[in-house]
Amino acid sequence: MPFKNMSLKTLIYISSGIMAFFLVFMVGMYFYIFSLELEGQIQTSFESLADNIETRLIECVESINESAKQYAYSSDIQTITFFDNPEEYFIAASPAEDVLNFILDSNPNISAIYIYNNKNGRNFSSDSSKRRIFSKALEEHGLTGGKNIDAPFFSTSFYDDGLKITPYVVYFYPFYNVRDRKFERNESAICVILCDLNHLIQWLDIDKSSRSAMAVLYEDSIVSSNRNLSEIEINALRNITDSHGKVSVGNEKYLSNSITLPQFGWKLVYMIPEKDLLGGIIRVRNISYILISVVMVLLFAMMMQLFRFVTSPIQQIVNDVRRVRKGECSRIRPVNVLELQELSNGINLTLESIEQAHAKERETQRKLYNAVIEQKQALIYAYRSQINPHFLFNTLECMRSMARHYNAIPLEKVISSLSAMFRYSLRSNTVVTLSEEIEHLKNYLNFMKLRTGSSFEVRMFIPPETFSHPILPICLQPIVENSITHGFTDSNGNHLKIIQIQSWISDISGESMLHVRISDNGCGIPEKKLKELVANMESENNVEKKYSIGLYNIAKRLKLVFGEQSRLIINSRCGYYTSVELVFPKHPRDTSFMEYELL
The missing domain is CATH 3.30.450 (Beta-Lactamase)
Incomplete structure (x- = not known):
């Protein structure tokens, strides 16, 4: 790991540097995103403003066209433009002036209006001072010689009043005689509108x-x-x-x-x-820059002060621990930080516990030394006691040879089984495989069938995958013996006596477990006696176990060798059956049990 040998102080400074970097990075990202958002807001505002200006310009063009149409087709303007009787002109002149003033007041972008009849040259102007501009515009577009136009248009050139102060643009709108609700195509005139560009610019x-x-x-x-x-x-x-x-x-x-x-x-x-x-967003942004910069400086200063407040007492504790290790003192000094006070107190309690543990260890070593001496003495006695089994095996082998010599085959098998049983009992390991234990059980059954005259039937269901599973030595034979000697005592002689042995492997909490169940159809165990039997096996003190010493021995060896995961389960119903199930984990709790033989 890259930080394995670094001091806490260095780690804190590195962490603070990384935090400061990320803080600056986040602030930078904030201002970057703020700038992008600001740029987007500027573009949106400008686009909205541009759309409004373009909309107003289009509205201005449409309003000029609408004003020209409204003015040209008003009845009074029709009369003074296409009159036949001069009296009609004088009657309509004053109302036409009112219509003209209304149009000029309602549309401020129109400076003056001029009516020109192509057929007879009649004209009518709202402002006589602008008559020169109107005449010049008509001449430049060739509209003074009786020429007609089919559609309205704006002039592509600009005009002024001679002082070159105010530029004008001219709008030409053709209209026709519609008096008496009759459309006269051959009688047309032109409505010329003068637009002040300066006013238009200010309006836009x-x-x-x-x-x-x-x-x-x-x-x-x-x-x-x-x-x-x-x-x-x-x-x-x-x-x-x-x-x-x-x-x-x-x-x-x-x-x-x-x-x-x-x-x-x-x-x-x-x-x-x-x-x-x-607007004021720039001012707000600049103030935000200043405030965030000040906050960052203050935050960094506070972090450094906090780091010093934490690292100083930690350094004191480290120095005291070094002094304790050198033997210069036995305890560390208290510090001012509340949480670190708990740490220093805990270290002092640990030091005190270590001193007490050292004292207990010295006492344990003394007792262990005495126990080793006693164990060696017991080992010498055990080696001496092996001489007697050796004599027994030689004697049994001699008896087996004599049985073969006299052709006593059943006696030879019994002596062979008995010899194998003694050898297995005296020389087997603390932990054996299921196949070894089954072989021992078969030798025992051969002996018991000769002794009892094959009064029972044994059925074995042992899958091959369970053969190599570890198991206690001499744990199945006592249970089978209980079935023969106690289970079938009160049974009817005509009843088929069956002992069934089966094994299987299960997965309990992710660990492989071997199950071995031995069942008989004997007389069963009364409920009261069954409870006493279970209580005797679970008892820690050596109470009277007259009827359950074998099961008690198996139960204690199970816990000793395979730990708390192992089980011995007894189920029985009086007059029907008895079942004993043994559960073995895959491995004993101490692998050293696999290495030593029983003495």
Whole structure:
């Protein structure tokens, strides 16, 4: 591990550095995302403003066309344009003047209106001072010689009043004689409307910012603007080509847009400073920068102070532990931090426990030394006692040879089984395999069948996969012996006496367990006696066990060798059956049990 040999102080400083890095990273990401969101908000605001300006320009064109239509087809204007009787003209002149004033008041973008009849040259003007502009516009478009037009249009050139202060654009609208509800196609006139571009620019400038710039651009020339523009601003407006874009004026960035309508031969360009669209958001952002920076500095200072507050007492504890290890002191000093006080007290209690454990260990070593001496003496006695079994095996072997010599085959088998049983009982390991224990059980059954005259039947169901499972030596034979000597004592002689032995392997809590069940159909055990039997096996003190010493021995050896996972389970019903089940784990609790033989 990379931090295995680092001190706590170094780890704390590394952790604080990583925390500071991630804090700065998160703050940076916050401001980055904030900037992206701000940029998106700027674009959204500008696009909304651009859409409003374009919508107002379209509305202006439509309102001019609607005003021209309303004016040209009013009954009084129809009369003074297409009258036959001069008296009709004088009657309609005053109402026509009222209609004209109403149109001019309702549409501020219209400066003047001029009516011109192509057939007879009659004309009517709202402002006589603008008559020169109207005549010039009609002449330039060839409309003074009785020429008619089929559709309204805007002039692609601009006109002024001679002072070159106010530029005008002219709108031509053809209309026809519809007096007496009759449409006369051959009687037509032109309604000429004069639009003030300066007023139009001011009307379209809905931003009203003192630094925004809007102008009408025609053949790379500024025709009209919303205010006086500097040379840099004029060049910037001329360079606007895209619908939406950005331009730089000095050190400041502007958002720009251009609008071109098919009715015009010119385009409307404008640019607005980004800061004007943001309003107070920039100020809020700058204040946020300052506040977050101050908070980060204060937080870092507090973290360093906290680290020093923690690392100083920890370093004191480390130094005291080193002094204890060198033997310079036996306890560590208390510290000022409450949680670390618990640590120092715990270390002192541990040191005290270690001292007590050392004293107990010395006493245990003394007792162990005495026990080893006694064990060696017992081992010498055990070696001496092996001489007697050796004499017994030689005697049995001699008897077996004599039985074979005299052709006493049953006696030879009994002596062979008895010799194998004695050898297994005296020389088997603490833990054997199931196959070894079954072989011993078969020798015992051979002996008992000769002794009892085959008065019972043994049925074995032992799967091959259970042969190698560890088991206690001489644990099945005592149970089978109980079945023969106690289970079949009161049975009817005509009843088939059966002892059934079966084994299987199960999985309990993820561990392989061997089950061996020995059942008989004998007289069973009374309920009261069964409870006493179970109580005797579970008893720790050596009480009277007259009828259960074999089962008690097996139960104690089970717990000693295989631990608490092993089981000895007795089930019985008086007059019907008795069943004893042994449960063995896959491994004994101490592998050393596999290495020693019984003495």
